[in-house]
Amino acid sequence: xxxxMSKSDDANPWQTxxxxxxxxxxKAASVEPETVGDFTEIPPDSSLGDIATTISFHxxxxxxxxxxxxAAGIKTRLDELARDEPLIDRVEVKGPYINLFFDRGELAKRxxxxxxxxxxxxxxxxxxxxxxxxxxxxxxNPSKPWHIGHARxxxxxxxxxxxxxxxxxxxxxxxxxxxxxLQIAQLAWKLQKEGSTETDQKYDHFLGTLYVxxxxxxxxxxxxxxxxxxxxxxxxxxxSTDAQVSEEMITRCLKAQxxxxxxxxxYHDLQIWESAIAHSxxxxxxxxxxxxxxxxxxxxxxxxxxxxxxKLDDLEEFKDMKDPYKVLFRSDGTRTYTGADVAFxxxxxxxxxxxxxxxxxxNQPNGEDVLRTTLVGDQKNFGxxxxxxxxxxxxxxxxxxxxxxxxxxxxxxxxxxxxxHIAYEWVGLEETDFSxxxxxxxxxxxxxxxxxxxxxxxxxxxxxxPKEGEEFKDEVAAKIGSGAVRYLLLxxxxxxxxxxxxxxxxxxxxxxxxxxxxxxxRAKRIIEKADxxxxxxxDYSLLKDNLEYELLKALSRYPEEVxxxxxxxxxxxxxxxxxxxxxxxxxxxxxxxxxKFYDALPVLKxxxxxxxxxxxxxxxxxxxxxxxxxxxxIPVVDRM
RNA sequence: GGGGCCGUAGUCUAGCAUGGAUAAGGCGCCAGCCUGCGGAGUUGGAUAUCCCCGGUUCGAAUCCGGGCGGUCCCGCCA
Numbered sequence: 171x172x173x174x175m176s177k178s179d180d181a182n183p184w185q186t187x188x189x190x191x192x193x194x195x196x197k198a199a200s201v202e203p204e205t206v207g208d209f210t211e212i213p214p215d216s217s218l219g220d221i222a223t224t225i226s227f228h229x230x231x232x233x234x235x236x237x238x239x240x241a242a243g244i245k246t247r248l249d250e251l252a253r254d255e256p257l258i259d260r261v262e263v264k265g266p267y268i269n270l271f272f273d274r275g276e277l278a279k280r281x282x283x284x285x286x287x288x289x290x291x292x293x294x295x296x297x298x299x300x301x302x303x304x305x306x307x308x309x310x311n312p313s314k315p316w317h318i319g320h321a322r323x324x325x326x327x328x329x330x331x332x333x334x335x336x337x338x339x340x341x342x343x344x345x346x347x348x349x350x351x352l353q354i355a356q357l358a359w360k361l362q363k364e365g366s367t368e369t370d371q372k373y374d375h376f377l378g379t380l381y382v383x384x385x386x387x388x389x390x391x392x393x394x395x396x397x398x399x400x401x402x403x404x405x406x407x408x409x410s411t412d413a414q415v416s417e418e419m420i421t422r423c424l425k426a427q428x429x430x431x432x433x434x435x436x437y438h439d440l441q442i443w444e445s446a447i448a449h450s451x452x453x454x455x456x457x458x459x460x461x462x463x464x465x466x467x468x469x470x471x472x473x474x475x476x477x478x479x480x481k482l483d484d485l486e487e488f489k490d491m492k493d494p495y496k497v498l499f500r501s502d503g504t505r506t507y508t509g510a511d512v513a514f515x516x517x518x519x520x521x522x523x524x525x526x527x528x529x530x531x532x533n534q535p536n537g538e539d540v541l542r543t544t545l546v547g548d549q550k551n552f553g554x555x556x557x558x559x560x561x562x563x564x565x566x567x568x569x570x571x572x573x574x575x576x577x578x579x580x581x582x583x584x585x586x587x588x589x590x591h592i593a594y595e596w597v598g599l600e601e602t603d604f605s606x607x608x609x610x611x612x613x614x615x616x617x618x619x620x621x622x623x624x625x626x627x628x629x630x631x632x633x634x635x636p637k638e639g640e641e642f643k644d645e646v647a648a649k650i651g652s653g654a655v656r657y658l659l660l661x662x663x664x665x666x667x668x669x670x671x672x673x674x675x676x677x678x679x680x681x682x683x684x685x686x687x688x689x690x691x692r693a694k695r696i697i698e699k700a701d702x703x704x705x706x707x708x709d710y711s712l713l714k715d716n717l718e719y720e721l722l723k724a725l726s727r728y729p730e731e732v733x734x735x736x737x738x739x740x741x742x743x744x745x746x747x748x749x750x751x752x753x754x755x756x757x758x759x760x761x762x763x764x765x766k767f768y769d770a771l772p773v774l775k776x777x778x779x780x781x782x783x784x785x786x787x788x789x790x791x792x793x794x795x796x797x798x799x800x801x802x803x804i805p806v807v808d809r810m
Numbered sequence: 811g812g813g814g815c816c817g818u819a820g821u822c823u824a825g826c827a828u829g830g831a832u833a834a835g836g837c838g839c840c841a842g843c844c845u846g847c848g849g850a851g852u853u854g855g856a857u858a859u860c861c862c863c864g865g866u867u868c869g870a871a872u873c874c875g876g877g878c879g880g881u882c883c884c885g886c887c888a
Contacts, residue, residue: 207828214831224830227868237868266868267831352888477886490812491884500886507888565882567814595815595882630850650850661836662823665815667881674822674837678850681823681836688850696847738827744814747827755824758835769843769852788847810850 181288181295182733183281183726190257191221191270198247199225216720219262219269226266237266244268274719275711278787281726282710285790293728293797298736299338302554304518305331307561307592309346312423313353314378316430317604317611318619318659318670319597325659325803326594327561328436329750332801334559337736342555343438346514347542349420350444353381353606355402358416360384363397374426375615377419382609406504408449408545425532428540430616434652435803438540440552441531446543447510447517450525456513457499459522465579466498476501478509480576487571487743496572511573519577519585520554528552557588559739559746564593564665567744590739590746594664600671614670616655623651626676627684631810649805650684656803657683661754665747681758687807689761689768690795693788694808696773705782712783717770721763721787724756725794731756732801757798764791 180186192210196203209225226237226244233240245263252258252270259273285292307327310320331341348354357377368376387394404412424441431437447453457478460466465481474495483494498509505513516522527547530539562570570591578586596603604611628647635643658675662668678684713722735752773784799806 209830211830214833218831222831227830230868264831474886479886487813488884492812493885497886502886504886506886563882564815568883571814593815627850634848634850666823667816669822671822677837679837680850682850684850688848692848692851699847740827742827751824755835762835765851766853768847772847774847809848 180280180284182729183277183284184723184730186280187257187272187277187726188221190255194248194251194255194258195223195225195244195268195270198251199229199244201225201229213267213269216716216723218264218267220272220723222267222269224267226268238263241266241268274714274722277719277726278710278713278722278783281722282708282786282790285725285793286786289793290797292793293732293801294336294338295729295733296338297733298334301339301556302342303334303339303557303559304342304344304555305334305559305561306344306346309348309562310427311348311351311353311606312420312427313351313357313381314606314611315372315374316427316616317597317614318616318655319604321430321434321616321619321655322594322597322659322668323561323563324431324436325434325656326592326664326748326750327559328434328803329656329660329753329801330559330561330592330748332803333732333736333753336732336801339557342440342552344440344442345438347420347424347441347443349416350405350448352398352402354416354420355405355412356384356388356398357381358405358412358419359394359398359401361419362412362415372426372429372617373422374430375617377423378606378611378615379609381606382612385607406448408445413445428532428534430620432535433620433648434616434656435805437534437536437538439538440528441540441542442514442526443543444510446526446545447514448505449545450527450543452513452517452522452525453505453510455522455525456516457509459516460498460512460576460580463580466576469495474501480572480579482572482575485575487575496576498576508569508572508576511569512576515558515573515577515585515589516582517553518555518558519582519588521582521585522553524549524551524553526550526552557590558585559590559592561592561594564595564745567591567593571744587741590741591744592664592748593745595667597659597668597670600669619675620648620651620655622672623654623676624648625651626678627651627654630678635809646807646810649807650678650687650810653683653687653799653804654678655683657686657754660750660802661758663749663751683804684810686757686761686795686799686804687810689764690792690799691807691810692768693764693792693795696768696788697785697792699774700781700785703778703782705785708782708786709779710783710786712780713787715771717763717767718784718787721760721767721791724760724763725790728756728760728794728798753798753802757795757802760791760795760798764795 192203192206196206206225209228210223213219213222226241229240230237241263245261245268248261252261257273257276259271262269305327308320308323310316331343334341360380388398401412404410405416468478469475477497478499479495479497482488482496497506499505526543528541528550529544529547531542533539574586574589602610624647627650631643631647735749738749739746776784796806
């Protein structure tokens with residue numbers, strides 16, 4: 171009894187069926203199961219079966235027969251094996267293709283019981299259990315509001331985190347705060363020079379527009395430039411007035427930026443500030459470790475005399491660099507970006523012991539504190555991660571590769587292998603790219619996009635819920651808007667550029683976030699209106715209609731889909747691709763199958779035993795869809 | 811000079827890792843479906859030299875070679 175229960179309570183129902191099929195084919199064709207796996211596919215149309223094999227093509231070389239003959243032979247043996255296998259209904263052969271059909275009742279039963287028993291755990295598996303992962307995202311300069319391109323980074327990072335957690339990783343979500351850059355110096359200089367010209371704008375927006383002005387002066391007025399360069403030097407000294415002014419400015423800016431982040435449902439565990447990297451002693455430790463490696467040294471002469479450089483031209487990827495000596499520390503001893511990044515990456519893996527101190531930055535709307543590094547505060551022991559994912563624009567493929575390569579040169583081969591650059595392309599406009607410097611982001615800030623999305627959603631919510639209060643309408647509209655934006659950013663493959671067009675972004679019909687939320691809201695209405703019946707012995711084998719079956723198959727695949735995306739995070743020469751779009755496609759498809767089912771097959775008007783079975787299906791859809799939306803970070807709405 | 815990514819109907823995209831049956835979907839266009847569990851829905855239709863040229867293969871949108879177009883990168887910069 172217990173055994174039977176645990177057998178049907180299956181974390182990955184689809185995989186169970188697939189494995190069974192592969193086992194049978196392997197036996198029937200006398201081949202290794204792995205080989206069968208290589209020649210297994212999902213047929214283009216369900217009428218051709220649930221799983222098909224093209225093993226007959228493969229076998230033509232060994233057996234000197236044509237594929238169709240081979241397939242026919244295998245079918246005879248498969249028929250015999252399938253007779254004793256409850257999961258398989260039948261086998262058909264179409265030319266060289268061998269098509270297998272699952273037992274619909276078994277699939278329905280196993281899938282629905284698994285989903286019911288697992289509830290919000292459905293979709294969680296343990297393939298990567300025990301691994302600790304760090305994600306860095308989105309690392310926006312604290313000098314401007316997020317524009318829609320920054321949101322792409324943040325949303326990719328957040329969804330990546332959700333997926334890693336679903337497959338068993340322990341995840342730390344970090345953000346990198348560059349509080350010592352030139353942009354910060356420009357703003358700190360400007361604020362002190364001109365005093366407060368603050369408007370009632372959100373603070374990050376205020377800084378963003380201020381920055382466009384100061385940048386113009388910086389480029390055209392040498393006196394201004396000189397002043398800002400001096401401020402930049404002063405920022406390196408934490409005791410200086412400039413540093414204190416900038417600290418306050420950055421804190422306010424980050425809090426404003428975080429409001430945007432929270433609107434998208436994105437929360438962090440920890441912020442690492444550049445000042446902590448600069449002043450914690452991390453750099454000195456890292457520098458010594460780097461110099462102990464053969465490829466890192468200080469040239470005595472040449473144009474890089476006195477610098478700490480890494481020699482890279484022995485490596486295939488870098489043999490064509492303009493200059494193979496990459497500077498890590500300048501001749502005056504200061505760090506370059508690459509030098510700091512290598513040291514930081516060493517911290518992430520715990521190659522150096524954690525020199526940072528920590529304090530709470532703020533409490534987030536999800537109830538969790540986000541920590542920040544400080545110069546005075548509590549010691550902890552972060553670092554020591556198994557895998558590191560840096561979500562950074564694809565234009566940085568080369569610098570990222572450099573960092574990981576230097577790690578390898580230092581002798582940390584494993585850590586280098588486990589360093590992942592999750593690359594994504596920019597969101598741009600038809601005419602131009604977003605630039606903080608030129609201010610082309612104005613009109614495309616993430617806040618503005620979210621505002622407009624919520625506004626459009628609100629019109630529709632008004633129409634549909636005339637009796638509801640303002641608070642309800644605003645809240646629902648915000649959730650629909652946020653979900654629409656997240657979906658838009660996730661549905662494009664990260665390595666494809668997105669051209670932002672208001673018409674597309676605000677079109678909520680078809681393949682868009684609201685469609686998913688809507689399908690769930692409709693499902694919930696059915697359950698809400700259901701009368702009470704004895705559901706203790708549902709007969710799920712009644713769910714035999716094609717529309718029901720397609721929905722069931724999609725439901726059974728959910729855990730496998732998540733795993734496929736996680737397994738797909740394989741490191742390649744120039745980056746690690748993350749198919750966020752695979753999950754949006756799955757989710758859209760699931761919603762679409764439910765909508766077709768909803769449209770064609772009544773639940774509440776079906777006769778009792780069928781009604782109970784269909785309600786089971788609807789409930790399972792609600793669970794799986796909810797879990798999938800959470801994975802994508804799209805808010806669940808009960809009514810819309 | 812070298813390298814990354816992208817090129818698929820009017821348009822936006824999926825499929826490419828691991829080659830397989832009729833190249834899938836959204837928007838837009840045309841024609842249906844509300845006395846029906848919520849029409850942000852659903853049914854049907856028209857629209858494709860899968861950038862080009864070769865090669866491998868029984869079979870190529872997918873793999874390999876060479877091009878073309880777009881874009882990004884190859885600083886003691888930031």
